[in-house]
Amino acid sequence: MIEFLWWALYTVCAIWIQGVIPGADCFGPALVLCLQAGRYQNVIWLAPIWILLQEGAGSLPFGSALLYYAGLVYFFFLIRAYISTSSPMYILSLSAFAGLWHLGVIHLITSLQDIQIVPQQILLQSARIAAVFPVLWAIASLIYHLRIAPRYDRIRSPGTE
Amino acid sequence: MLGKKYKPIALLLLPLALYLGLYTFNRKTNFLDRLATITGLEAVGWIVYPGQWIQRTGQGLWQDYIALLDVRRENEQLRQRIQDLKIRAMRLRSRADEAERLRELLSFSPPPDWSCTGSRIVGEQISPSDVLETVTLNKGHSDLVRPDMPALTPAGLVGKILKTSPHFSKLVLLTDPNSRIPVISSNHRSKAILKGRGADAALSLEYVARNSPLSEGEIVVTSGLGGIFPKGIPVARITQIEQTSHSLFQEVEARPLVNLRELEEVLLLRQSRKHKPEGLALDHSSLLRLD
Numbered sequence: 102m103i104e105f106l107w108w109a110l111y112t113v114c115a116i117w118i119q120g121v122i123p124g125a126d127c128f129g130p131a132l133v134l135c136l137q138a139g140r141y142q143n144v145i146w147l148a149p150i151w152i153l154l155q156e157g158a159g160s161l162p163f164g165s166a167l168l169y170y171a172g173l174v175y176f177f178f179l180i181r182a183y184i185s186t187s188s189p190m191y192i193l194s195l196s197a198f199a200g201l202w203h204l205g206v207i208h209l210i211t212s213l214q215d216i217q218i219v220p221q222q223i224l225l226q227s228a229r230i231a232a233v234f235p236v237l238w239a240i241a242s243l244i245y246h247l248r249i250a251p252r253y254d255r256i257r258s259p260g261t262e
Numbered sequence: 263m264l265g266k267k268y269k270p271i272a273l274l275l276l277p278l279a280l281y282l283g284l285y286t287f288n289r290k291t292n293f294l295d296r297l298a299t300i301t302g303l304e305a306v307g308w309i310v311y312p313g314q315w316i317q318r319t320g321q322g323l324w325q326d327y328i329a330l331l332d333v334r335r336e337n338e339q340l341r342q343r344i345q346d347l348k349i350r351a352m353r354l355r356s357r358a359d360e361a362e363r364l365r366e367l368l369s370f371s372p373p374p375d376w377s378c379t380g381s382r383i384v385g386e387q388i389s390p391s392d393v394l395e396t397v398t399l400n401k402g403h404s405d406l407v408r409p410d411m412p413a414l415t416p417a418g419l420v421g422k423i424l425k426t427s428p429h430f431s432k433l434v435l436l437t438d439p440n441s442r443i444p445v446i447s448s449n450h451r452s453k454a455i456l457k458g459r460g461a462d463a464a465l466s467l468e469y470v471a472r473n474s475p476l477s478e479g480e481i482v483v484t485s486g487l488g489g490i491f492p493k494g495i496p497v498a499r500i501t502q503i504e505q506t507s508h509s510l511f512q513e514v515e516a517r518p519l520v521n522l523r524e525l526e527e528v529l530l531l532r533q534s535r536k537h538k539p540e541g542l543a544l545d546h547s548s549l550l551r552l553d
Contacts, residue, residue, distance in 0.1 A: 112309075113313075116309045116388065117309070117310070117313040117316075119389060119390075120317075120386070120388050121317065123386060123392075124387055124390055124392070125390070152298075153298050153305075154302045154305060154389070155389045155390065155391050156294075156298035156302055156389075157299050157300075157301060157302015157303035157427070158302055158385075158391070158398070159390070159391025159392045160392045160393065160394035160396045160424060160425075161392075161393060162288070162289075162295055163285075163288045163295045164281075164284075164285050164294075165391045166389070166390075167281065167284070169390070169391075207393055211393070216394070217440050218393050218394070218439065219439060219459075219460035219463075222393070
């Protein structure tokens with residue numbers, strides 16, 4: 102129950118933050134946090150809600166948020182085999198990927214739909230996503246570990262076990 | 263061994279196939295677009311609405327109270343009095359400004375066959391998927407707001423409705439690069455298409471023949487072609503005209519008449535009855551076409 106309330110509160114705060122920092126993505130770091138904590142059941146119910154929120158508030162046809170989060174999850178599992186999940190490099194790699202992947206997804210979807218965008222604006226938005234990602238992850242992770250799930254077990258990469 | 267090697271590829275291809283299936287299904291039916299708009303936009307609207315109020319109140323308090331604390335240390339009593347008066351003045355000023363804006367909105371008389379309704383802006387770019395120049399309005403299809411409805415202020419045109427949920431809607435601004443508005447210059451009656459080029463860039467007047475008369479400072483108004491915008495709404499002021507030797511057309515820049523950065527309320531125009539567009543309907547070059 103406390104986890105449900107935490108994620109509900111997180112979702113509300115995330116939307117407020119996204120309203121204050123235009124173009125930022127607050128749900129990517131949370132998704133990574135859930136995966137790191139091994140709370141896959143949370144991912145299953147939270148991801149569709151977050152995708153609907155991002156797609157609904159967005160101005161592109163359906164598909165960009167779904168592709169973005171799917172790519173993030175895939176990359177999470179892909180690099181886990183090479184970098185320890187407890188290493189700062191892990192989150193920095195995910196942040197860099199999030200920024201680049203956002204750039205790629207937006208260019209792909211807008212090209213498919215023949216929608217014109219301002220490239221500099223998307224570049225700036227991607228940089229913002231990459232910059233905000235580790236900060237949000239650190240804050241959410243700190244609160245989550247200290248208050249919500251203090252006894253959670255970190256997923257360790259095969260090399261660290 | 264082989265299975266393990268190809269597992270990451272299989273795990274990539276299967277979801278990709280599933281995604282493409284969903285994407286194609288949505289392109290044909292628009293089901294997921296509608297679902298995301300009705301649920302996502304609606305939920306975000308309700309969450310952003312109180313958040314925006316808290317943000318404004320916080321900013322107001324910061325500007326009018328906390329940031330000025332050092333100046334007011336000398337006299338505690340007087341400071342308290344000043345603070346009270348300032349807060350009261352701030353509220354009254356805000357109300358007066360709002361009343362002035364609303365009076366202007368109310369004094370606006372819509373074109374014949376069109377009726378108007380006011381709406382507040384509750385958010386701008388809220389999602390990373392929001393890559394177009396859009397704002398979120400606090401009225402949706404339960405308030406009879408529909409896609410393609412023109413939005414304006416008494417100063418001029420703002421844009422048109424992109425999509426609606428029951429109580430909120432997304433408005434795409436005329437500065438968006440996908441925006442195409444058929445316009446006519448107010449003095450010389452030269453026809454053109456006004457194209458957006460992003461928030462910070464000037465608008466571009468396209469297809470103005472080299473021999474078409476135009477002057478800097480001239481206002482362009484909607485021509486009514488295409489049937490989405492009524493004729494005669496002021497849109498932009500011409501700021502620069504250049505004749506180039508290599509083009510059949512003039513290169514003309516314009517600035518919106520409405521300050522889109524400081525927009526707080528808009529009027530939405532609704533056609534009272536079926537309106538036939540004047541002249542030839544340029545459906546293929548229609549306005550703000552997004553797909």
